[in-house]
Amino acid sequence: xxxxxxxxxxxxxxxxxxxxxxxxxxxxxxxxxxxxxxxxxxxxxxxxxxxxxxxxxxxxxxxxxxxxxxxxxxxxxxxxxxxxxxxxxxxxxxxxxxxxxxxxxxxxxxxxxxxxxxxxxxxxxxxxxxxxxxxxxxxxxxxxxxxxxxxxxxxxxxxxxxxxxxxxxxxxxxxxxxxxxxxxxxxxxxxxxxxxxxxxxxxxxxxxxxxxxxxxxxxxxxxxxxxxxxxxxxxxxxxxxxxxxxxxxxxxxxx
Amino acid sequence: xxxxxxxxxxxxxxxxxxxxxxxxxxxxxxxxxxxxxxxxxxxxxxxxxxxxxxxxxxxxxxxxxxxxxxxxxxxxxxxxxxxxxxxxxxxxxxxxxxxxxxxxxxxxxxxxxxxxxxxxxxxxxxxxxxxxxxxxxxxxxxxxxxxxxxxxxxxxxxxxxxxxxxxxxxxxxxxxxxxxxxxxxxxxxxxxxxxxxxxxxxxxxxxxxxxxxxxxxxxxxxxxxxxxxxxxxxxxxxxxxxxxxxxxxxxxxxxxxxxxxxxx
Numbered sequence: 001x002x003x004x005x006x007x008x009x010x011x012x013x014x015x016x017x018x019x020x021x022x023x024x025x026x027x028x029x030x031x032x033x034x035x036x037x038x039x040x041x042x043x044x045x046x047x048x049x050x051x052x053x054x055x056x057x058x059x060x061x062x063x064x065x066x067x068x069x070x071x072x073x074x075x076x077x078x079x080x081x082x083x084x085x086x087x088x089x090x091x092x093x094x095x096x097x098x099x100x101x102x103x104x105x106x107x108x109x110x111x112x113x114x115x116x117x118x119x120x121x122x123x124x125x126x127x128x129x130x131x132x133x134x135x136x137x138x139x140x141x142x143x144x145x146x147x148x149x150x151x152x153x154x155x156x157x158x159x160x161x162x163x164x165x166x167x168x169x170x171x172x173x174x175x176x177x178x179x180x181x182x183x184x185x186x187x188x189x190x191x192x193x194x195x196x197x198x199x200x201x202x203x204x205x206x207x208x209x210x211x212x213x214x215x216x217x218x219x220x221x222x223x224x225x226x227x228x229x230x231x232x233x234x235x236x237x238x239x240x241x242x243x244x245x246x247x248x249x250x251x252x253x254x255x
Numbered sequence: 256x257x258x259x260x261x262x263x264x265x266x267x268x269x270x271x272x273x274x275x276x277x278x279x280x281x282x283x284x285x286x287x288x289x290x291x292x293x294x295x296x297x298x299x300x301x302x303x304x305x306x307x308x309x310x311x312x313x314x315x316x317x318x319x320x321x322x323x324x325x326x327x328x329x330x331x332x333x334x335x336x337x338x339x340x341x342x343x344x345x346x347x348x349x350x351x352x353x354x355x356x357x358x359x360x361x362x363x364x365x366x367x368x369x370x371x372x373x374x375x376x377x378x379x380x381x382x383x384x385x386x387x388x389x390x391x392x393x394x395x396x397x398x399x400x401x402x403x404x405x406x407x408x409x410x411x412x413x414x415x416x417x418x419x420x421x422x423x424x425x426x427x428x429x430x431x432x433x434x435x436x437x438x439x440x441x442x443x444x445x446x447x448x449x450x451x452x453x454x455x456x457x458x459x460x461x462x463x464x465x466x467x468x469x470x471x472x473x474x475x476x477x478x479x480x481x482x483x484x485x486x487x488x489x490x491x492x493x494x495x496x497x498x499x500x501x502x503x504x505x506x507x508x509x510x511x512x513x514x515x516x517x518x519x
Contacts, residue, residue, distance in 0.1 A: 054398055084407050092404025102399035106417045116403035
């Protein structure tokens with residue numbers, strides 16, 4: 001097994017009085033694909049958003065590529081939040097794909113893909129444009145470069161969103177229910193794109209309920225419920241012989 | 256009375272001096288004030304827009320050090336009459352500071368003082384228009400920008416503001432039209448030869464009140480209609496949006512009222 005790329009230790013998160021993450025531990029090795037499942041409200045999306053510091057955490061630590069995310073340790077092990085600029089630099093190495101795509105509606109497809117490399121990394125426009133074209137080719141949408149996102153189907157938008165994230169050459173990709181907002185017939189094209197990415201050796205953490213994807217591609221499946229990791233294991237064992245009663249209960253509803 | 260013919264109308268005699276009216280209608284006596292009104296409108300409104308952006312960011316800030324001063328500013332400028340603010344800035348500052356030379360550009364120049372007062376007042380209203388525009392942008396857009404490694408400022412500049420402008424531009428043009436009418440309040444300072452002051456100067460000489468005010472009204476209509484034309488031109492251009500799929504247009508009545516009936 002490769003060296004761990006993501007190390008999560010005892011992460012706590014609360015929204016006011018509601019504790020949504022009650023001590024999450026998770027280690028993801030380089031090139032590993034981890035699928036996180038769980039009922040709604042179990043904290044899985046919040047957890048994913050903590051991984052790139054879109055949400056602050058109230059306790060524990062998150063380490064990606066050897067860097068603490070969002071915080072540094074002060075005297076006595078106290079966590080101090082990093083500056084906006086520092087956090088931004090950390091996020092640049094972590095790609096994220098959202099349930100609602102979140103493409104920039106005022107930019108064409110290729111501008112969406114080029115924007116961050118040019119603005120954040122200072123890559124020359126023509127170099128970024130060529131790279132964006134290659135990525136659109138990769139996700140199967142080379143002919144949509146000059147089109148605005150509103151003209152694309154949900155599946156096409158999500159594939160552009162994946163290309164946009166990849167344009168930053170991230171070391172890790174986070175997927176937050178990437179197919180939940182799609183019409184059923186469009187789910188396949190997005191999952192296919194994700195499968196290609198997984199087999200290329202990308203480290204991926206996916207919150208999804210796509211059991212087929214999990215069984216075929218994931219190295220590990222994780223069940224979250226009530227703000228904790230209930231069970232984790234190899235997908236085959238996880239789906240056919242779950243150990244925990246809550247896992248059985250959850251799987252009986254989605255299988 | 257007067258030289259005009261007395262025409263009986265419903266038992267009332269209409270005494271309208273059309274000769275005088277048409278003599279002054281397009282005279283330089285009104286053209287120059289009209290140009291001044293347009294100039295003050297453009298400068299004061301544009302300054303109000305520019306001031307409104309940082310104020311809107313301050314109002315949205317979670318840091319009370321930024322938020323509270325802006326809240327206080329809005330409370331003062333939206334909670335008191337504009338005419339009072341004009342007098343405060345022109346006469347009030349002169350009195351309270353003993354009118355030092357450094358304040359002469361304001362206290363001895365009614366046009367500058369008036370434009371400043373209009374701009375400061377407008378900034379308070381623009382703050383709310385801009386804030387509403389910025390807050391109408393989907394928060395998911397900021398998430399996406401941040402996830403790509405943009406700083407908060409980069410996300411604001413490249414992602415939020417361009418989308419907010421589409422929402423901000425139409426009401427801002429209405430503000431230009433309102434501003435052109437609000438310039439008439441500068442008459443209280445007595446030093447700005449705008450359209451109302453011009454009308455007053457005419458009728459205090461010959462008591463042709465209706466005619467003199469009528470010409471001023473016509474000039475305001477020319478200015479507001481002109482600004483309205485610019486507004487619809489800009490809105491048409493903004494209307495050709497690329498970021499939404501065009502839908503078939505039908506009238507509001509047809510869509511909402513008849514459409515609802517048809518579905519029964």
